[in-house]
Amino acid sequence: MEKVDVFELIERMAALIRSEERKKCTELGLQPVHLQVLDYLSRCNRYSDTPAAVTNYLGMTRGTVSQTLLLLVKKGFIKKTPDANDRRMVHLELLPEGESILKQARPSELFNQASSILKEIDFSSHEEVFVKALSALQKANRSQSFGLCKTCKYFMNTPEGYRCGLTKGPLSQSDSEKICQEHAVS
Amino acid sequence: MEKVDVFELIERMAALIRSEERKKCTELGLQPVHLQVLDYLSRCNRYSDTPAAVTNYLGMTRGTVSQTLLLLVKKGFIKKTPDANDRRMVHLELLPEGESILKQARPSELFNQASSILKEIDFSSHEEVFVKALSALQKANRSQSFGLCKTCKYFMNTPEGYRCGLTKGPLSQSDSEKICQEHAVS
DNA sequence: TTGCCCCGTATCGAATCGATACCATAATAA
DNA sequence: TTATTATGGTATCGATTCGATACGGGGCAA
Structure with a gap:
């Protein structure tokens, strides 16, 4: 792990994925943040499915999150249900429509292509896996x-x-x- | 590469890095997109340092990019210089202030922490590298x-x-x- | 020259986002 | 019990962003 910085590579891959997601977002008429919220809600449990948790996780303000959630509710992607014990709290739930959007937005073809490229490669070292993974992503993205x-x-x-x-x-x-x-x- | 989906892992890491960047952004009074533009400009050559290239790369519209660049110029992060041959074109250049902001915004402590965690781990397989890298990132992020x-x-x-x-x-x-x-x- | 395409910009309206103030409920103290 | 404070969420306003559209100016080819 000395010659190449693994996390530098990961950051590059993240940037690539980000711009891919952005394109999908505009197609679907959403902002990148909305997708991030949906993604978070697909991966949180009942202790973390609240607006406050989303706020902490994404680093936005409560007001912004509140509005974002309002929009997602209006679009039918998520559902709010009050907490049974603490009536200040609200639990969020991803509806099927939300999951479907999430699935559409994920750059799966990109990943599939990159995966199949990556499969045919032999690795000599562990750092090389990251190098090759990035180059596989770039190759899969060559259409752009x-x-x-x-x-x-x-x-x-x-x-x-x-x-x-x-x-x-x-x-x-x-x-x-x-x-x-x-x-x-x- | 069969049991775990490497790119699923990469996507998770990307999400983690994204939310970290978002926090940095609000501290610096910028939008995530602005950082993405600066980042792009730090990694493009003279054939790709134009507004049109930024547009293609980030998947935004020309109008939006034009405004974003206007803002970045006003803040003193980048510089525009007309092309010598084709007077329709403009070349963009990252100024020292822009590089400095970029450096500040990069979640380097997170990466450093994660790197040192990762260094102490032995790997048995190549997929495991990704699994461990994600978990190292998560550990380094435990402050949140x-x-x-x-x-x-x-x-x-x-x-x-x-x-x-x-x-x-x-x-x-x-x-x-x-x-x-x-x-x-x- | 004319027509066409491309690059970049300006403007307008819709939407996002953060700051602030606010309300309701819970927890704690007096 | 009442008062105080803390917490979770919402509403409103203004600044900013973003996309759509229209525009101007330069290159290119017939």
Whole structure:
């Protein structure tokens, strides 16, 4: 765990997943936060299915959470039921419609593609698993044509230095390690 | 890669990182999207440092991106420079202030803690690396007291079934695998 | 030149979000 | 018991964000 920072890799994967989710969200007419709330509600038990817990977990204010929940109720994704013992409290419950939206929003094709890419790879070390997992995600995401410059099929290593075969422009070491929009896999 | 879904684990880690970032964001008076833009700009080369690329990458509309960039310029985080050849285009550049904010917003303590936890663990299989990485993240995040019920120090396995030592309430199998707000590590 | 496409911006309206104030209930103290 | 404080949730307002639409200006091809 010394050469590569595993959590740096995880953060990169998280960013990739985030932007994928964002696209799904706009398709479904939701904000990313709404999905996060639904996701949380799908994974909490009866001690943590309250607005206050959502507030703590997501780091929003109570007022904002209250409104978000109002919206989710109005859309029919969740249900509120008062607590039997403490009448200040409210329990939240994910309705089938909410689960369905959640399932739609999950970038499952991306994951499936990435999984099958990952399956065919042999690993020599544990850090490598993360490296390969990230690159599998990036490959699976290639439809959007974003990726690291030096993994692009137009990337050329000439005697005069790195060069982009598409634009013919020279590339610095730093360039080659950054994201390019024109990224293509061979 | 059959028993546990690696990307399911990654998604969970992503969610954890997201909520951590959100907290940092509100502290810094920014929206999560702004950080995502800054992060992108720190990792793109001269073929992808334009508003259009940001638009594609984050899945927002051009108008929204334009406004976001306006705000980031006003705050002194980025700089715009027109393209020399194509005068329709604009190149974006992260300023030192922007890099500094980005560095502040990154949940580095969380990662450091998680890393050191992870370092002391032996792995028997490659999938296990992901399982342990998630649990390391959760442990490092314990200050917020969220975590899986069955990993809590109050979790009890009695002859009559699972039970919460804090509330004395019985727990179903499903309960025990969900997030609890009162989660504590021993 | 004309027409067309692309990049970026401006504007408007709907929605989100945080701050503040507020109400109801519970827990605690007097 | 009553008073006080703490807690969980809501309502309202203003600032901000975001998407839709329209627009201007530059490149490109016929």
